[in-house]
Amino acid sequence: MGVSFLSDSSMYSRDSLWGNSMLSITLFALLSTITHIWAQGSSSDYKRANNLKEQFRNQIFQLEITPNWSADNQHFWYLKQLASDRYQFVKVSIQSQSKGLAFNHKKLATKLTNATGQSIEPDRLPITNLVFTDRPDIWRFNFQGKLWELDTKTDNLRIANIVDITPIKLGSTIRPSYQTGVEISVTFRNETNRPIHLFWLDGQGDQKLYSTLEIGEVHQQHTYTGHIWLIIDEIGQKFGVYEASLQEPLVTIQEERLHEKKQSEKITKKDLPSNGVFSPDGTKLAFIKEHNLWIRKDNGQVQQLSQDGNKVEAYDQTRIHWAPNSQKLISFKVQQAQEHLVHLIESSPSDQIQPKLHSFQYLKPGDKIAKPHPCVFNIEKGQQLQIESRLFPNPWSLSHVRWHQDSTTCYFLYNQRGHQVLRLIAVDSDTGQTDAVFNELSPSFIDYSQKMYLNWLNDNELIWMSERSGWNHLYLYDVTNRRIKHQITTGKWAVRKVEHVDKNTRQIWFQANGDAFTEDKNLPTTSDPYYVHYGRIDLSGENLVWLTKDDGTHQVQWSPNRCFFVDSWSRVDQPFIHQLRCSENGNLILDLEKSDWTKLRNLGWSVPQRFSSLGRDGKTNIYGLLWRPTNFDKQKRYPVVEHIYAGPHDAFVPKKFQVHYHQQEMAELGFIVVQIDGMGTNWRSKHFHNYCWQNLKDAGFPDRISWIRSAASEYPEIDLTRIGVYGGSAGGQNTLSGMLHYGDFYHVGVADCGCHDNRMDKIWWNEAWMGWPIGSQYDDNSNVTHAKKLTGKLLLIVGELDRNVDPASTMQVVNALIQADKDFDLLIIPGVGHGAAGSTYGTRRQRDFFVRHLLDREPRVDSKEKISKNDEIN
Incomplete structure (x- = not known):
């Protein structure tokens, strides 16, 4: 650019004076702009951005509390953080509505110092697994590999004798684990003369191997109250079943606990399964x-139940479900999916x-998927019964298997490929005939990955989640009569998650x-509207109580008996x-702690600004941050x-407090960074969500653009002539889509590892929103199809080893652009997988691209250096 200075006196007419005045104003504005440019994107800005995380680290504490409850639910303790490496143990008493130090920290530190010869500080006590005991004045904890006991009345400290701790008695009933519980640690001790295996039973009753204990080994296992652990030896014989609880967390496995069974001489170790499924009676x-289904009976006899399994259609080890009477089971023979190698x-x-x-192996939309087919086996009769498939002709999945208590009927949930049909199917275990308990249908999509909930209350009632009313709510079904009893929750709000169902009181949290x-x-x-709140309601749909009320998003931790909670x-x-x-x-019972951000703010921490404006329809509020x-x-x-990031599976604008944001790092270079949840993202109404249906290229852009323009009218510091966009994965697809379809608004974009054509990405995510079978909607939503529309500055980034999104998806866009x-930029990073723009080099290149093309200067150049080869003043 050039500026001419006029000095001839003959030019000093009125017009020329006006002209010179305008020249002065223009020059001033230009110099102001240059000063503005010098102040942004410099090496000092980059340094400040890179140091943000460390600068604000450990400047605010007590961002979380973890209550550790006593067995009687009347006390709990938590750690109060004083500094990055200093803390106190605080005990809370419900009855007195008070809190205080759990014990005398100075005295305990002195005693541990005297006992070990090490210097122990009172606010850095190195103890772990602190637990209440059945004696109110006694604490138990681990320190230096030993179990210690502290008597707070006498201040007596001693090493606990493990034999003094009463081992928990093992049960024999095998059942699924409960859905929720309190986090605990359990010690398993193997006192047998053989190795033993610990299997966790998940919510469906499936057994998952977690650990093997050698002879004499002591193993500490993280778990939750209500979780079920099956203990067997290496040849499959059962020692017992343990249900995790807040009692003394010690499980001793001894020889006398084993119900000795006479082994058949025909049984050899190689014949036995590594992970079989026991019948409910354990026999x-x-x-x-x-590839076939077998059973081993308690007399050691092995019996082959199926003959039709083979390499192509094999029975699935993880899909074996016993009937309550232990005389029948349902198993799934699965026709294998096609091979699709990336x-x-x-x-x-x-x-x-x-x-x-x-x-x-990497299945993509339209590929042939695994096809399960259920079979019922009658053990007594040695009979295999084929189940008619007319009600589940094209399964994406068959799940949620459950038997009626009388063992006459088995149920499973059919999710039809294309995700527009969910059907609960009842199977007569004597005839193989099927009928539908209910059908869930949608003209668009059923959000099965985020909003599926099925909970059997008994053989005749179940709770089901549905968006049929326009919002995600709960319904009570009458299974016997195949009908809805009533809708449990109602209103212009969505049930986000079922926390707990009390079948006795018939209440839902x-x-x-x-x-x-x-x-x-x-x-x-x-x-x-995205702030999460907690409520409770009767199964009748009456007596709705909101348990959280403050203006924020809430996280709740319940006491084991659910009478109290930490909010x-x-x-x-x-x-x-x-x-x-x-x-x-x-x-409110008691205020516990409040995070103090005084130090954070004094150091210059920038508070993200919440902002909302009306979306494309002129009536729905859209929410975001600056x-x-x-x-x-x-x-x-x-x-x-x-x-x-406009993935339809969730909403993505941060809601809860956090110290560090990568968006703040980008802003530090001289930008205002925004993030918005437009229509098509999750957790509003079904209508709001439906904008994504076979329409991922939309990505909520009409709402985003309206929001940014509204923000600019509110905040004059926003320059609408310079707008960029960046994102990774689905956000990479969104970024390029915005550049192609809204190039008059978005001028610069950086798209990382984008799924630019939904036919190239993983099958589940893309068929969920784009549908099946594959049709013209896939081509219309492909960035490859529309690549010729590019007008702005584009940088494509991809890692050559991306196993999440096929890198060929980016290269197909490259080909279309060529x-x-x-003109565009391409960065392929060797040895890097998904999210290559998040690597050190990728992050720097992404930032540089915005600095060059939005700030019009060379990045990381100090303010006294020339800003650009084109930015001379003549």
């Missing part, structure tokens, strides 16, 4: 051998000169969020507040950079 073990070339392996080829929370004063007061709530602009509340009505540089100057104008003769 039979079902397992898969040579091949990646590792160009620069660390252990050799020549490149390596990596190949792996759940999480929820929704638009009604911003409109209805009878609901929890909230300024953002931790926050917002991006409100640090965590932790409170003890009553589960009956949500009333991040400004920590050296923000309201007199300057800043380019906007949108961080985008065919269209478009």
Whole structure:
């Protein structure tokens, strides 16, 4: 650019004076702009951005509390963090509604110092697994590999004798684990003369091997109350079943616990399964051998139940479900999916000169998937019964298997490929005939990955989750009569998650969020419909009680008996507040802790700004955040950079308080960074969500653009003439889609590891939103199809070893751009997988690209250096 200075006096007419005045104004504006540019994207800005995380580390504490409850639910303890490496143990008493130090920290530190010869500080006590005992004054904890006991009345400290701890008695009933529970640690001790195996039983009753204990070995296992652990020896004989509880957490496995069974001489170790499934009465073990279903009976006899399994259609070890009477079971023979290999070339392996080829199975939309078919087996009759498949002709999955207690009927849930049909199917175990308990249908999609919930209350009732009303709610079904009894929850809000169902009191605890929370004063007061609140309701749909009410998003931890809970709530602009509340009505019992952000703010930490505006329909509020540089100057104008991820499986704008955001690092270079949840993302109404259906290229852009323009009208520092966008994975697809379809608004984009054509990406995610069978909608939503529309500055980034999204998806876009003769930048990073832009080099290149093309300067150049080869003043 050039500026001419006029000096001829003959030019000093009125017009020329006006002309010179305009020249002066223009020059001033230009110099102001240059000063503005010098102040952004410099090496000092990069340094500040890179140091943000460390700068603000350990400047705010008590962002979380973990209550550790006593067996009687009347006390719990938690760690109060004083500094990064200093803390106190705090005990809370429910009855007295008080809190205080759990014990005398100074005295304990002195005693541990005297006992070990090590210097122990009172606010850095190195003890672990602190637990209440059945004596209120006695604490037990681990220290230096030993179990210790502290008597708080006498201040007596001693090493506990493990034999003094009463071992928990093992049960014999095998059942699935409960869904929720309190986090605990359990010690298993093997006192047998053989190795033993610990199997965890999941919520479906499936057995998963977690550990093998050698003779005499002591093993500490993390688990939750209500979880079920099956203990067997190496040849499959059962020692017992342990249900995790808050009692003394010691399980001793001894020889006398084993019900000795006479072994058949025909049984050899190689014949036995590595992971069979016991019948409920413990007398039979079902397992898969040579693709077929077998059982071993308690007399040692082995029997082959199926004959039709083979390599192509094999019975599945993880899909064996016994009937309650232990005389029948249902198993699934699975026709294998097609082979679809993705091949990646590792160009620069660390252990050799020549490149390596990596190949792996990776199904994509339209591929032939595994097809399960259930079979019922009658053990007594030695009968295999085929089940008619007319009600499940094209399964994406068959799941949620359950037997009626009388063993006459078995149920499973059919998810039809294309995800527009869910059907609960009842199977007559004597005839193989089927009928539908209910059908869940949708003209768009059923959000099965996020909003599927089925809970049997008894043989005749179940709770089901559905969006049929327009919002995600719970329904009570009458199984016997194949009908809905009634809708349990209602309103312009969505059930987010079922926390707990009490079958005795017939009550449900759940999480929820929704638009009604911003409109209805009878609901929890909230300024953002995405904030999560907790409620309880009777199965009748009556007596709805909201247990959390404060304006923020809530995280709740329940006492084991669910009479009390610790509520931790926050917002991006409100640090965590932790409170003890009553589960009956949500009333406050005791304020526990509050995060203090004074130090954080004094260091210049920038608070993200919440902002909402109306979306494309002129009536639905769209919510997002803005991040400004920590050296923000309201007199300057800043380019906007949108961080985008519009995956329909969730909503993504941060809601709870956190210290570090990668968006803040980008803002630090001289941008205002925004993040928005537009229509098509999850956890609003079904109508809101449906915008994504076979329409991923939309990505909520009309809402995003409207939001940014509204923000600019509110905040004049936003410069709408310079707008960028970046994202990875689905966000990479969104980024390029925005550049192609809204190139008049988005000027610069960085797309990382994008699934640019949904036919190239993983099968489950893409068929969930784009549907099946594959049709023209896939081509219309492909960035490859529309690559010729590119007008702005684009950087594509991909890791050569991306196993999440096939890197060929990016390269197909590259090919299309070349065919269209478009200019763009491409960065392929060797040896890196998914999220290559998050690598150190990828992050730097992404930032540089925005600095060059939105700030119009060379990045990482100090302010006194020339800003660009084109930015001379003549």
